[in-house]
Amino acid sequence: MPRLWKGFSSYTVIGIANTVIHWQLFFVFRTAFEHSQTASNFLAFCVAASFSFYVSALYTFALPASLGRYLQFMLCMGALSLAVGWLADRWHLPGIITVVVFSLLSLVCGFLLSRLIVFRGSGQ
Template sequence: MSRLWIGFSSYTVIGIANTVIHWQLFFVLRAALDLSQAVSNFLAFCVAASFSFFVNATFTFGVSASLGRYLLFMLCLGSLSLVVGWMGDYWRLPGLATVAVFSLSSLLCGFLLSKYLVFRRPES
């Protein structure tokens, strides 16, 4: 297996739990509070990503979670969640399409971001 993909299976399993949290909260925010897709996607992302950040730090990458790492992770993927949600609003896409596009794009982008930037171990 290529070194690039080491840890991807663990990241994916945690990502499934993250996705369940994200999707449920997204649809509750849309239906119960009538929030836009951009706001619903971002708020749902913040809750789900906070869970997966700490679990991935410990189990996937074996590094300590820090405020700096957390803020970098949230800033990068939070921006992606806002953009995808805004596109869903702009193009009047169904909410299911918005969360599906975000979930797939954040899986790959989030893994690469986490592996090479957020949870990167210092060179010895």
């Protein structure tokens, strides 16, 4: 496996837990609080990504979860979550499409962002 993708399987397992958290919170924010898809996707992302960032730092990249790394990751991926939610609101897409599209994009984009930028010095 090319070095770039080393750790992707571990990242994916953590991503499954992230996805469960994200989807549950998205639908709670969307239905119980009647937030837009933009707000629901972003809020759910913030909680789920905080969990997965810390766990990925420890188990996938074997580097400390510093505030600088956290903010870098959250800023980039948070922008992606807002963009997907905004497009879903604009195009009147069902919520399930929003979370599926964001989950797939965030798995690949989040891993590449983490590997190439956020955890660049990782020995993994």
